[in-house]
Amino acid sequence: MITVTQARALLLALTAPLGVEDVPLIRAAGRVLARPVTARRNQPPFAASSMDGYAMKRAEVERHAMFKVIGEAAAGHSFNGTVGPGQAVRIFTGAPVPDGADFVVIQEDITRTGDLITIANEPGEKDNIRAEGGDFSTGTTISPPLSLRAEDIALMAAMNIPTVPVARKPIVALISTGDELVMPGETPGPDQIIVSNTFGLKAMLETVGADVRIMPIARDTVTSLKTTFELASSADLIVTIGGASVGDHDLVAPVSAELGMERSFYKVAMRPGKPLMAGKLGRSAMVGLPGNPVSAMICAEIFIKPMIRAMLGQDTTQADLMTAPLTAPLAANGPREHYMRAQLDRNGIAAFDNQDSAMLSVLARADALLVRPANDPARAIGEPVAYLPL
Numbered sequence: 526m527i528t529v530t531q532a533r534a535l536l537l538a539l540t541a542p543l544g545v546e547d548v549p550l551i552r553a554a555g556r557v558l559a560r561p562v563t564a565r566r567n568q569p570p571f572a573a574s575s576m577d578g579y580a581m582k583r584a585e586v587e588r589h590a591m592f593k594v595i596g597e598a599a600a601g602h603s604f605n606g607t608v609g610p611g612q613a614v615r616i617f618t619g620a621p622v623p624d625g626a627d628f629v630v631i632q633e634d635i636t637r638t639g640d641l642i643t644i645a646n647e648p649g650e651k652d653n654i655r656a657e658g659g660d661f662s663t664g665t666t667i668s669p670p671l672s673l674r675a676e677d678i679a680l681m682a683a684m685n686i687p688t689v690p691v692a693r694k695p696i697v698a699l700i701s702t703g704d705e706l707v708m709p710g711e712t713p714g715p716d717q718i719i720v721s722n723t724f725g726l727k728a729m730l731e732t733v734g735a736d737v738r739i740m741p742i743a744r745d746t747v748t749s750l751k752t753t754f755e756l757a758s759s760a761d762l763i764v765t766i767g768g769a770s771v772g773d774h775d776l777v778a779p780v781s782a783e784l785g786m787e788r789s790f791y792k793v794a795m796r797p798g799k800p801l802m803a804g805k806l807g808r809s810a811m812v813g814l815p816g817n818p819v820s821a822m823i824c825a826e827i828f829i830k831p832m833i834r835a836m837l838g839q840d841t842t843q844a845d846l847m848t849a850p851l852t853a854p855l856a857a858n859g860p861r862e863h864y865m866r867a868q869l870d871r872n873g874i875a876a877f878d879n880q881d882s883a884m885l886s887v888l889a890r891a892d893a894l895l896v897r898p899a900n901d902p903a904r905a906i907g908e909p910v911a912y913l914p915l
């Protein structure tokens with residue numbers, strides 16, 4: 526059996542960055558920037574007042590000085606003239622600072638009678654002017670790859686970038702397999718359960734930028750599974766769930782082999798997730814996840830999320846695991862790397878007693894995966910252990 530690190534490298538080798546598409550700025554949040562974008566203007570485009578007050582010459586600014594107000598500058602309406610000695614222009618936040626002025630005294634420091642103003646309080650040194658291009662200037666570049674957050678969208682809008690080149694979303698087809706499965710909302714027979722993995726995986730993979738499509742459930746027959754594979758054949762990544770193990774009804778390996786899947790590996794030394802398989806099927810990468818619901822979710826967290834990142838052209842360097850002291854002891858681990866469902870609190874981390882890979886209620890309560898190397902010895906309270914936050 527290969528290690529988790531080897532499996533990760535083989536899975537990444539099945540992927541390549543996808544193409545680039547232009548989307549309107551309004552649709553760009555959450556997408557991954559694929560090419561550099563460049564500001565088309567200076568911001569602010571002129572020296573602008575940062576306060577409501579009066580614009581004048583810095584050399585004349587001192588307490589008790591008097592000025593004549595000769596006009597007004599508001600945001601969107603500049604003052605068309607020059608401020609001369611002894612003159613001031615009423616100015617508002619965001620307005621262009623008029624020619625001849627290089628200081629804005631805030632209105633709280635001014636008293637006004639008709640067109641005459643007096644600086645009533647000590648005005649300080651701050652000129653209350655934002656320099657032209659102080660935020661960004663023509664040619665300022667945002668570089669890819671970058672997962673675009675609301676903050677980036679606001680900046681691109683200010684830069685006057687109405688369309689954004691982003692990485693095409695990887696299309697992921699999710700195929701649940703099994704005669705026992707029905708969709709949420711349907712009435713299951715006495716020997717049936719509700720499909721859960723496709724829904725959990727769709728939610729998970731959409732958060733990292735995939736376009737996830739749930740295929741019809743494949744039944745435990747060769748024909749049904751083949752038909753479903755065909756339906757999924759245009760996807761960038763086909764993910765099957767279940768039918769990966771060694772039982773008589775576990776058809777994913779034989780059927781995908783019959784369809785020409787070039788296998789990359791089968792089985793990984795990890796818990797849960799041992800019967801993971803992967804390869805290339807037509808033009809799609811294919812991953813066969815184990816059916817146990819927690820195994821499928823953890824394998825997707827560890828393996829499929831990085832594949833999506835690779836297809837989006839993002840960095841796939843693994844982030845370092847975090848460390849926390851144990852708040853409950855751990856028995857010795859076996860020969861497989863173990864991703865234990867665990868809970869963090871301010872004192873440290875504890876794995877749940879029940880690590881059955883069918884228990885979604887335990888997974889849902891977990892906020893971390895405590896990662897144990899193969900053959901890790903028993904660990905006592907207080908010892909540091911590695912974990913991955915969920």
Ligand SMILES: Nc1nc2c(c(=O)[nH]1)N[C@H]1C(S)=C(S)[C@@H](COP(=O)(O)OP(=O)(O)OC[C@H]3O[C@@H](n4cnc5c(N)ncnc54)[C@H](O)[C@@H]3O)O[C@H]1N2
Binds near residue numbers: 701702775798800818
């Ligand atoms: N003799 C052996 N038996 C098993 C082994 C083994 O090595 N030798 N490995 C076990 C491990 S570990 C796992 S993990 C499972 C994986 O089996 P499959 O991938 O073949 O999954 P299924 O048998 O189809 O299903 C397992 C379990 O999960 C439920 N399931 C499947 N798909 C879904 C879904 N989409 N949503 C919700 N639940 C799902 C299914 O009903 C089964 O209960 O094999 C062990 N056996």
Ligand code: MOO
Binds near residue numbers: 798799815820821
């Ligand atoms: O590999 Mo299984 O996923 O341990 O339950």
